[in-house]
Amino acid sequence: MSNSSTIPAEWSHRSRVTRLAIWAGWLALVALFVWCWQVMTETTIWAFVWDAPRQAGDIGGRMLPPEWSYLPELMQPLWDTLNIATLGTVGGVVLAVPVSLLAARNTTPSVVVLRPVALFIIVASRSINSLIWALLLVTIIGPGLLAGIIAIALRSIGFVGKLLYEAIEETDPKQIEAIRATGAGPAQVLTYGVVPQVMPALWGISVFRWDINIRESTILGLVGAGGIGLKLNASMAVLAWDQVTVILLLILATVVVSEWISAVIRRAII
Amino acid sequence: MLELKSLSKTYRTGDAALTGVSLQVPKGQIIGLIGPSGAGKSTLIRCVNRLVEPSSGEILLGGDNLVTLGRRDLRTQRRRIGMIFQEYSLVERLTVMENVLSGRLGYVPFWRSFLRRFDAVDIQRAYQLLDRVGLLDHANKRADALSGGQRQRVGIARALAQNPELLLVDEPTASLDPKTIRQIMRLLTEICAERNLPAIVNIHDVPLARQFMQRIVGLRAGQVVFDDAPAALSEDALTRIYGAEDWDAMRKSDTEEDESESDTRRDLSEIPA
Numbered sequence: 001m002s003n004s005s006t007i008p009a010e011w012s013h014r015s016r017v018t019r020l021a022i023w024a025g026w027l028a029l030v031a032l033f034v035w036c037w038q039v040m041t042e043t044t045i046w047a048f049v050w051d052a053p054r055q056a057g058d059i060g061g062r063m064l065p066p067e068w069s070y071l072p073e074l075m076q077p078l079w080d081t082l083n084i085a086t087l088g089t090v091g092g093v094v095l096a097v098p099v100s101l102l103a104a105r106n107t108t109p110s111v112v113v114l115r116p117v118a119l120f121i122i123v124a125s126r127s128i129n130s131l132i133w134a135l136l137l138v139t140i141i142g143p144g145l146l147a148g149i150i151a152i153a154l155r156s157i158g159f160v161g162k163l164l165y166e167a168i169e170e171t172d173p174k175q176i177e178a179i180r181a182t183g184a185g186p187a188q189v190l191t192y193g194v195v196p197q198v199m200p201a202l203w204g205i206s207v208f209r210w211d212i213n214i215r216e217s218t219i220l221g222l223v224g225a226g227g228i229g230l231k232l233n234a235s236m237a238v239l240a241w242d243q244v245t246v247i248l249l250l251i252l253a254t255v256v257v258s259e260w261i262s263a264v265i266r267r268a269i270i
Numbered sequence: 271m272l273e274l275k276s277l278s279k280t281y282r283t284g285d286a287a288l289t290g291v292s293l294q295v296p297k298g299q300i301i302g303l304i305g306p307s308g309a310g311k312s313t314l315i316r317c318v319n320r321l322v323e324p325s326s327g328e329i330l331l332g333g334d335n336l337v338t339l340g341r342r343d344l345r346t347q348r349r350r351i352g353m354i355f356q357e358y359s360l361v362e363r364l365t366v367m368e369n370v371l372s373g374r375l376g377y378v379p380f381w382r383s384f385l386r387r388f389d390a391v392d393i394q395r396a397y398q399l400l401d402r403v404g405l406l407d408h409a410n411k412r413a414d415a416l417s418g419g420q421r422q423r424v425g426i427a428r429a430l431a432q433n434p435e436l437l438l439v440d441e442p443t444a445s446l447d448p449k450t451i452r453q454i455m456r457l458l459t460e461i462c463a464e465r466n467l468p469a470i471v472n473i474h475d476v477p478l479a480r481q482f483m484q485r486i487v488g489l490r491a492g493q494v495v496f497d498d499a500p501a502a503l504s505e506d507a508l509t510r511i512y513g514a515e516d517w518d519a520m521r522k523s524d525t526e527e528d529e530s531e532s533d534t535r536r537d538l539s540e541i542p543a
Contacts, residue, residue: 178359178425181319182432183348183376184383191384192372196363 059241066249067242074231074250080145081227082254084220085213088152092213093206095153096160103161104168106176107194118161125158130216134225148225152213159212160205167201168194203269211262218251271297271468272318272436277327279313279492287313288492291327295436298466300459302473302483302500306512310492311472315438318470319351320344331436349376352429354458356441358421360413360428367409369424370396373431392431399427403457419450426457430465437462437469444474451475455482476508 014022101107102118133151141147176193184192221229228247235243272295279288287310295301303311316322318329320336329336336347352373360369374392375383382388388396400406403423408416413424422442429437442458443451459482462469473479479486480500488496488503488511496507509515 172362174355174357174359175361177321178353178355178428179361179372179375181321181348181351181353182373182428183345184372185345185375185380187380188375188383191380192361192364192368192375196361199363 062239062241063245065242066245067240068246070243070246071250074228074247077221077226077228077231078250078254080148081217081221081229082214084145084148084152084217084225084227085210088149088217089156089206089210089213091149091153092156092209093160093202096157096164097202099157099161100165100168101190103165106171106173107168107190118165122158122161122165125154125156126162127158128155130155130213131219131223134220135223138224143224143226145226148217148220148227151220151225152217155216156209156213159209163205164198164202167198167205171197200269204266207262207265211258214258215255218254271295271332272470273328273330274318275328275330277314277317277329278325279310279317279322280325286492288317288324291489291492291494293487293494293497295468295470297468298462300462300469300471300482300484302471302479302486303489304473304476304479304486304511305489307474309489309511311489312440313492314489315353315440315470315472318436318438319348319353345376349432350435352432352434352437354422354425354429354437354439354442356444358413358418358425360421360424362414363412365410365412366400366405366416366424367396369413370399370427370431373428376432395433396427396431399430400424402430402461403427418446419454422446422450422454423457426454426461430461434467437467439469439471441472441474443478451478458482476503479503 099118099121102109102114103122105111105115108115108118130151133154134147137147137151141150171194175197176189179189179193217227217229218232219229221227221231222233224230228251232244232247235241235247272293274291274293276290276292277288278286278290280286291310291314293301303314305311313322317324318331318336320339324337327337331347331350334347336344339347361372364372368386371386371388371392374388374396378388378392397406397409400409403426405416405420405423405427408420413421416424425442437458439458443454446454455478458469458471461467471479471483473483480503483500486496486498486500486503487494488507490511495510496503498507
């Protein structure tokens with residue numbers, strides 16, 4: 001029990017100084033916004049902006065009605081796109097598994113040499129967009145599906161590798177210790193102690209990446225790496241907006257279906 | 271059977287977990303290792319199969335020094351030592367049968383184990399062990415579908431699948447309820463008696479150690495401060511191991527706890543399901 005005179009009469013969540021600092025912070029943010037707006041719009045030609053709704057309406061008008069007779073011609077490129085995404089994902093996962101084993105602190109054979117190498121591979125793969133990978137590969141191995149597949153695979157290594165090595169690092173060490181204690185060799189410790197623990201993660205990550213790759217592979221055609229993007233590019237080049245509508249709707253439908261499949265599979269795993 | 275000669279372990283942080291521990295475990299004897307948290311019980315049994323590398327000293331298992339072994343020889347020797355863990359340490363997503371068969375990993379080449387193609391003899395043995403621990407019907411269930419007591423039985427079957435000459439048991443009942451604790455301890459002691467297996471059992475429950483162990487070793491700050499029959503575990507000895515405490519009061523609260531737990535169980539069983 002302390003003396004009643006030492007008990008403060010008031011309480012507030014923040015001190016006076018903090019309140020002032022927060023107020024000043026908001027003021028600075030508003031000032032920054034106003035300044036940025038001025039820099040941003042310095043070269044804007046306002047006549048074009050005011051014209052935008054009319055232009056949008058014009059293109060919208062040309063996009064409708066969709067040229068549905070174009071649809072059968074799109075089936076082959078769509079199939080190509082799905083193949084690019086699927087084969088690219090399979091390739092990416094196959095390459096990512098050893099990389100993630102080298103990158104995970106608890107499975108890497110060498111923390112000093114191999115782990116940094118694996119981490120570098122992951123970062124390098126992640127930092128370059130599929131479209132840029134495709135651009136490089138089209139110039140190296142020529143246009144076509146193969147460039148697209150390899151581009152998707154290379155981009156997937158980083159994504160799958162990073163998530164998988166984090167899953168490996170989060171495995172329960174007690175289960176692994178118990179397998180080691182039986183006299184199992186390193187490969188057996190891996191297949192009995194680590195693999196069962198990361199299988200759900202591996203499937204979840206792969207399906208998730210496949211879903212992303214379907215979306216990414218639809219644009220690879222823009223740089224000549226095959227698939228439905230080629231058609232999109234061609235239709236836009238000849239200003240056939242009613243065909244573009246069909247392609248966009250088809251991509252939308254494909255993505256919706258792939259997201260649904262991936263959600264179903266992931267739910268089944270967990 | 272097992273002999274430790276002035277075994278010491280100093281962790282990289284500089285903590286001396288064990289200093290000069292010498293111990294002999296004859297065939298068929300069950301030793302209870304007691305001591306406060308941090309006394310080095312867990313380190314001691316993990317040194318025996320070198321899940322923790324000892325800093326100095328010798329570990330002789332039937333004449334072979336385990337401390338100096340290379341990796342391959344160490345794996346061969348680990349097959350002779352079965353280990354049972356505090357939180358069962360089963361591979362949760364594998365089936366009960368796979369967990370029991372994983373006790374054979376040291377004997378089976380990689381590809382056979384990878385494809386789950388174990389020898390017929392191993393499979394027969396695994397079934398017999400599951401029968402022995404009363405889980406024959408659960409062979410194809412996943413380990414995470416079992417209760418705590420059942421999981422520990424699988425853990426025991428896995429250790430026995432190695433056909434071990436020594437059991438290391440780390441707090442086998444720490445996460446179980448009082449009734450299951452006694453069932454598991456009884457099963458362990460019976461199995462050791464059947465096979466004339468020596469065992470070192472880490473245990474923090476003193477009454478339980480008194481009841482089930484043939485010999486008790488008290489560890490304090492990494493040193494053996496007591497090594498005798500359970501009957502010799504006097505108040506003095508307990509104070510030497512754990513430090514000063516009112517042991518009679520603790521024992522009373524132990525029985526109170528047991529009573530309140532059995533009360534709770536009675537109450538729970540009266541709730542209609």
